[in-house]
Amino acid sequence: MNSILLLEDLPEIRAWLSSLVVQVFPGAQIAEAARVHDALGLVSAIKFDLALVDLGLPDGSGVDVVAALREHQPETQSVVVTIHDDDEHLFPALQAGAFGYILKEQARELIIEQLQRISQGEPPLSPSIARRVMAYFTAKSKPQPMSASSASIPHVSLTDRETEVLLRVAKGYTLPEIGVQLTLSRHTIADYVKQIYRKLNVSSRAEAALEAQRMGLFGR
Amino acid sequence: MSRCGWHHGLHVLLCLGLLWLAAAGAAAQTQTVRIHAAQALVSDSPDFPAAQSAPLVALPDAWSLSRPGSDGPVWYRLTFTAPGLRENGELLALFIEHVCSNLQVHLNGQLIHSGGRMHEPITRNCNHPQLISLPSGLIGPGLNSLDLKVVGHALQRVASVHRAGALSALVIGPQSVLADRHARQLALNVAVPQALSAMLLLLGSFMFVLGWTRRRESHLGYFGALSVGWALIESRLWLRDLPFDNATAELLLCAVLPLLTWASVQFLLRFAQYRHRGIDIALPLQALVMPATLLLAGPERLYAMASFWYVLLPLQTLAAAGFCLSTQYRAQRPSFWPMALLLCMATLALVAQYAAQIFGIRGLTMQLAQIAAPVTVMLVGLLLLKEQGPAPAAAEDNKAHLESRIREATAEIERNFTQLAELRVEKVTERERKRIAADLHDDLGAKLLTIVHTSDSERISTLAREALEEMRLSVRGLTGKPVRLIDALGDWRAEVVSRLGQAGIEADWSAPAEELPQTLSARAFVQTTRILREAISNVIKHSGATHCSLRCDLADGDMHIVVRDNGNGIPMELDGRLDRGHGMASMKHRAKQLQGQCLVESGPGYGTVIRLTLPLNRATELA
Numbered sequence: 001m002n003s004i005l006l007l008e009d010l011p012e013i014r015a016w017l018s019s020l021v022v023q024v025f026p027g028a029q030i031a032e033a034a035r036v037h038d039a040l041g042l043v044s045a046i047k048f049d050l051a052l053v054d055l056g057l058p059d060g061s062g063v064d065v066v067a068a069l070r071e072h073q074p075e076t077q078s079v080v081v082t083i084h085d086d087d088e089h090l091f092p093a094l095q096a097g098a099f100g101y102i103l104k105e106q107a108r109e110l111i112i113e114q115l116q117r118i119s120q121g122e123p124p125l126s127p128s129i130a131r132r133v134m135a136y137f138t139a140k141s142k143p144q145p146m147s148a149s150s151a152s153i154p155h156v157s158l159t160d161r162e163t164e165v166l167l168r169v170a171k172g173y174t175l176p177e178i179g180v181q182l183t184l185s186r187h188t189i190a191d192y193v194k195q196i197y198r199k200l201n202v203s204s205r206a207e208a209a210l211e212a213q214r215m216g217l218f219g220r
Numbered sequence: 221m222s223r224c225g226w227h228h229g230l231h232v233l234l235c236l237g238l239l240w241l242a243a244a245g246a247a248a249q250t251q252t253v254r255i256h257a258a259q260a261l262v263s264d265s266p267d268f269p270a271a272q273s274a275p276l277v278a279l280p281d282a283w284s285l286s287r288p289g290s291d292g293p294v295w296y297r298l299t300f301t302a303p304g305l306r307e308n309g310e311l312l313a314l315f316i317e318h319v320c321s322n323l324q325v326h327l328n329g330q331l332i333h334s335g336g337r338m339h340e341p342i343t344r345n346c347n348h349p350q351l352i353s354l355p356s357g358l359i360g361p362g363l364n365s366l367d368l369k370v371v372g373h374a375l376q377r378v379a380s381v382h383r384a385g386a387l388s389a390l391v392i393g394p395q396s397v398l399a400d401r402h403a404r405q406l407a408l409n410v411a412v413p414q415a416l417s418a419m420l421l422l423l424g425s426f427m428f429v430l431g432w433t434r435r436r437e438s439h440l441g442y443f444g445a446l447s448v449g450w451a452l453i454e455s456r457l458w459l460r461d462l463p464f465d466n467a468t469a470e471l472l473l474c475a476v477l478p479l480l481t482w483a484s485v486q487f488l489l490r491f492a493q494y495r496h497r498g499i500d501i502a503l504p505l506q507a508l509v510m511p512a513t514l515l516l517a518g519p520e521r522l523y524a525m526a527s528f529w530y531v532l533l534p535l536q537t538l539a540a541a542g543f544c545l546s547t548q549y550r551a552q553r554p555s556f557w558p559m560a561l562l563l564c565m566a567t568l569a570l571v572a573q574y575a576a577q578i579f580g581i582r583g584l585t586m587q588l589a590q591i592a593a594p595v596t597v598m599l600v601g602l603l604l605l606k607e608q609g610p611a612p613a614a615a616e617d618n619k620a621h622l623e624s625r626i627r628e629a630t631a632e633i634e635r636n637f638t639q640l641a642e643l644r645v646e647k648v649t650e651r652e653r654k655r656i657a658a659d660l661h662d663d664l665g666a667k668l669l670t671i672v673h674t675s676d677s678e679r680i681s682t683l684a685r686e687a688l689e690e691m692r693l694s695v696r697g698l699t700g701k702p703v704r705l706i707d708a709l710g711d712w713r714a715e716v717v718s719r720l721g722q723a724g725i726e727a728d729w730s731a732p733a734e735e736l737p738q739t740l741s742a743r744a745f746v747q748t749t750r751i752l753r754e755a756i757s758n759v760i761k762h763s764g765a766t767h768c769s770l771r772c773d774l775a776d777g778d779m780h781i782v783v784r785d786n787g788n789g790i791p792m793e794l795d796g797r798l799d800r801g802h803g804m805a806s807m808k809h810r811a812k813q814l815q816g817q818c819l820v821e822s823g824p825g826y827g828t829v830i831r832l833t834l835p836l837n838r839a840t841e842l843a
Contacts, residue, residue, distance in 0.1 A: 010669070012673065013666075013669055016674065056658075056662060083692075085692060105684075105688045105689070107685075110722070127713075127714045128707070128711060131707060169714075170707070171709075171713065171733075172710035172729075173713070173714075173717075
């Protein structure tokens, strides 16, 4: 982790997060931004390895920055750092390509641990988010009228294992517990979760593209 | 002679239902003398022109046969001896069944009776039988001469045979006997038709107004016009002295006929629900053309021209009647049979009148036909009324039905409106909640967050963090949707297990795994989450436990959650209560808010057991 984007509007919290990032990733370059506009400017100029993005910002939503990163720097790991723990706020960010989220008010040590895990490829997943993801893919898998345009879009669906993991997360089991239940290693479970996040993003993007096509934005 | 009187009585009895004593007439036969011949002479002299020789003519004397083209006046003379008739000293009288148009009577040279004006416009007495009392003082013992001066019109100058100059046979007899005959004749010729026409006028006006106000029932209007027109024709029975001469009177009378035809034909067609534009135009046109042709033909050819129309006009009505009946028959309308009967009656009456017109028949047939026609019209009117009768009731029903429909619709609109209003209120409330939630997050949340991460005091940081969590839960309780119980259990498990795990406490969670149909309101979910969070915080902070079990069961509509640890237990306060910084009071308060209870059992060395009981139905619906 050499280059890190930090988007947060509250100065104290930004400074606190910055100190935290320095502690986790010593020697990393940290680019700070307080507004969406500034962050987008940075995204077009600098290549980031990690981005910590707040959602509620004075000039818009951090979701746009997550989407821009996904678009221009697919390798960057976006993590939502927010005060909202409800899926109403989080789900759009996850769809836009965020790999997990961190609740800001948690104790310093907890956040450090989560950051480390995320950087190691173990994003967190709460029961309510898991339910939301399942509902999303269930709705998608329902038979839809086929058309020429929808056929050209890759159909993304979850594997049985991924669904199994989601189901267990939704019931309140922690990832290590699920690993024990499925006799899988902690890393394998983490991979499933990452894969689920990725598929959510891909599917959402495909859906957005299809929607745009439907509305005649392109493909005329 | 006797046959005639008896027959009259019988027919009157049959036709009018009046109980007349026929026997009285029979008894009087012998005393009356019928005179079948008289000397006759055309002269306008004030007295019988005795100087000229007067030929004998048979009575009845129709001028159209005996003196064609003559308008009179004609003097008639007859002689009679009184003894046989005066035996019992009764008053004698002369009865004239039909004299047209008017007469004066002289007895032995003395004027004893005048029927009205003898010059144009002549009083029209054609329908009125005459009864003239013969003053006893003027009757001599020998031959008495009775002179009658009759004024009238030649047949060609009138539209009907019945109004052409004529004198019927004469009857002389006791006044008491003849008065009865006169009364009967008068009733048949005048009184009954007058009464009928008065009724027709009433009925017709009523129907006309009814048809006028209800345009869909136009046949009623035409029927009204027909009735009123008929009454108009019969008005000649009321008005014997008209202010204009014979030609004008005849023309006016004839001009009503095409109007009657118009009304009757249209009535029949509209009744059959048939309408034709050509007919609509042709009939009024005919009503103008007919009098025009009569005018063109001139008064000298009035009778010929009128006869032509007399054929044409009834034929139109007959055709319309046939059409009406055939459509009614095809449509199988219930009014077919009575209508058919009445139209047959009307046709018969029409034919009879027509025959009487052509052959100049007077008497019973003519009289019956004259009465039958208006009676038929009236019966048709009653039939129409009978058909119309249920209409107001049906309209009333329709109205009631409509009103109830309107009431229902109004109620539904009101319901919808209320629902809409509620929806709008809900929507506005929802929006406001979201705004408040966003504000809380942005302002209070940010400030609390800053305190959490900038305070030097761990205690203040913790307090602020807890406040932040509380705030978030409150917001969720404010804006949240109902939570499925199975989802709530998942959320609680994840939080409890990971928190205990982070604190290094072994966690044992058990809860129903099957699909649960119940839901929790957002508030119930939030309150329960808080209670559990508090309980787990207590375990982590104060108990010193190494193991914590959490069991959730559903029984009897209640949800039981038992949190049990193997820690130190909660030390007793001096007053025997368990609390002080352990949030027991708030846990109990929250459980109470959900109509449940929270019991805490604790003893040094035994650990702590928290038993939470929440009524699920209440928690589901209320809270």
